[in-house]
Amino acid sequence: MFSLKKFLEQNPHRAWFIYGGVIIAVFLLGLFTSSIMQRRAEAVFAYKPAVKINAFEADSAVWGANFPREYESYLRTASTNFRSKYNGSAMRDMLADYPALVILWAGYPFSLDYNQGRGHQHAIDDIRTTLRTGAPMKPEDGPMPSTCWSCKSSDVPGEMRKAGSAAAFYKDSWASKGPRITHSIGCADCHDETTMSLKITRPALVEAFERRGKDIGKVTHQEMRSLVCAQCHVEYYFKGPEKYLTFPWDKGMSVEAIEAYYDGINFSDWKHKLSRTPMIKCQHPDYEVYLTGLHARRGVTCADCHMPYRSEGGQKFTDHHIQSPLNNIASTCQVCHRESEEELKRTVYTLQDAVVEQRVRLEALLAKAHIEAAFAWEKGADDGEMKEPLTHIRHAQWRWDYAAATHGGAFHSGVEMSRILSSGIEKAQEARLAVARVLSQRGFTGSVPMPDISTKDKAQRYLGIDNAALTAKKQQFISTVIPQWLAEAQKNAARNVK
């Protein structure tokens, strides 16, 4: 039989080579093992709770002590970088870009001020400074209820508890809560402070599930990776005089089902200043639209693309810099799709081009419809005659707003967006036809004269909006009331510590 001993005895010069090879291999194995141990140790260390986090802890910096990577990436939501072709730099003045919007929202605060949104870090700043929240010099002043804070701050769950119930929280004025709500959207909005598992902290989503006979406690972790977002990124309304935050999903989640819900309860957010239409303002039905798209059907969640995994120091963690996946294609799209970054961007842009084209066309038609309806009222049209055109305007603008207000709809579900917009176009034109008939029966057979609404300024002046005066008032509010809120908040914080 072959004997290594004998072989080495017979070939002593070869023996040294074999010895040397084994020694090098063992050395490399040692290096490799050490590397694994070190990385593992680092990972274990990073997850070890260093600080006990209290229930309802609104300050994300406290959570950040235990989860530095998640927290640091979260802080980057303060960035105002490029996001995509159509939402470009944050805080772009959308009314300046699309002056027809001023007409579409005539009589509603959105006609005063509407900017491209920014990252979660800015939520508090932006709701304080928009003209839409007015300039409430006293706690009871201002147009908005406390419900408006619901999606803006990680203070909300704790404030609801202090108030005793969500209903008690909502019913106050917006300004009365100013000193108590200071932390932007953060950890406490989506996480349990002991297990760190995902958690629904807002009652509206839980209640909407309940009314549809579903138990949100029984969904999977993967579903939760979208549902924590769906606490806010949905269509909702302020129900009744209590302004109770409510999701209108009882008849379904399609644009038609939600419209039927609102029609069924005769709901309107405001009466249009020109056409006198009882209007519905759509919020951002992101979750609803996402559900109709291909990525949702394939089990891809919000977090998969907007909060992809990253790896640092041997530790895999979720990137909490929530942003457009197009800023981070290598970690998002390219996990599944093998095309180049440039090609993937172009794919998204092609969808956006087509959907934006339709949206802008519908915008122009709706502006005409409102102005023509106002002209019919001037000519003495009565409520009976105007019922048909106003119903068409209500439904057409609801469809437009559904498609305009949702984020990323062209990508999430391009064909569904188009379907919604094309039915909006049909209805806006149907409204104009009905108004033309009303006018012709009153002897007016020409084209309705159109005002110059080619800029935000011209459109606002046409509606009698004194933007300068509103801005001056707002500046006064910002320079006097906000510092008071901050001072009071500091006092409260100091009191809590004692």
Added chain:
Amino acid sequence: MFSLKKFLEQNPHRAWFIYGGVIIAVFLLGLFTSSIMQRRAEAVFAYKPAVKINAFEADSAVWGANFPREYESYLRTASTNFRSKYNGSAMRDMLADYPALVILWAGYPFSLDYNQGRGHQHAIDDIRTTLRTGAPMKPEDGPMPSTCWSCKSSDVPGEMRKAGSAAAFYKDSWASKGPRITHSIGCADCHDETTMSLKITRPALVEAFERRGKDIGKVTHQEMRSLVCAQCHVEYYFKGPEKYLTFPWDKGMSVEAIEAYYDGINFSDWKHKLSRTPMIKCQHPDYEVYLTGLHARRGVTCADCHMPYRSEGGQKFTDHHIQSPLNNIASTCQVCHRESEEELKRTVYTLQDAVVEQRVRLEALLAKAHIEAAFAWEKGADDGEMKEPLTHIRHAQWRWDYAAATHGGAFHSGVEMSRILSSGIEKAQEARLAVARVLSQRGFTGSVPMPDISTKDKAQRYLGIDNAALTAKKQQFISTVIPQWLAEAQKNAARNVK
């Protein structure tokens, strides 16, 4: 050093094991080699030209002697199986399914008869028997030029050569070519008879490329796998009194570019019987729509999904049973996509549902627009007043037809289809608005009365179409003229053989 000889001498009992093992391994290797040789031989045999194929050989059965697998699969295009949710069984009466189409095509042969298409094997049968080609009892009779045969038969390349030029071929009457065109679409339409490589046999595509400064001789094989289809599956028109088959791509291939081309040359296929609009009938812009979609951008060709590879007897070949990829998901979609058949079908159906919904809505609006325009003419409207609404009708119906006539558009490019349909909806409504204004200026301020067009029969009767009489004439043509054509064709064939 180690010596096998020495080892075996020292261990004779082990030697037998090794000998046995080697013998078994060699035996298995022999079996495997034999299998490869056999399959290879079969493959070589199958591709060995058994019959010399003449240039312009129109009879696919002749080609089939050399390529039995391709030919047998081609014969299966005679099947009328399920194809997809919306085109269901072939030969479905589309006018019965969508009676508004009768109104949309009033004054044009499509309003008489329009069925869901069948496979390539049926092309000759179906063009002979449709009411659209009339009942030409003599060669010079009938409404159609010979150009109509262009996409129906593998006889066409040879007939063009015999005629001396494509122009000489096109200018004859359709009926005059009846006895010469007997073979349905087949091998000669797309293949070179000696090399079997893909070949463009129709001049219109080559000329369209030339006018755009492109050389179709320089495209890749992969591009050819779509371009042979694009010889026919495109938008085209019959140019001038010579009825010269022409692709309207000179300004581009988008719906707007082709419309601009037709507007630029004041082209119309017919004058609408009700609205008197100069109309454009769209053919089937399949290639144009496909190019705007994601699969085209990813380099997937027509053949990849409609003619996937199959393997039989060790030979890989292209399945010439051209059909919906949904009939064959395992060989088509699932080559790239890892979802279940059911899920992939549902994905396509979701797109189709959304696009069909928009198409049907636009159909209804167009029918109203034509009827309302006819009413305005009755009320004494003049050409000047009607110019605006008729231009809108022309453009709206062009968009509708572009989306309706293309095959698989909802799947090939769902968002582009939606974009086209929504602009069609806007324009159809714009037409109705303009008509309403014309009517009101003539003192009519009500709603235009709508006829009952809820069935094909009612819609045809409204237009004064005597379907029974046309069908009787067609039957006479089928029972007398077609047999004459076939007899003459046999005589010609016999003469050629001698």
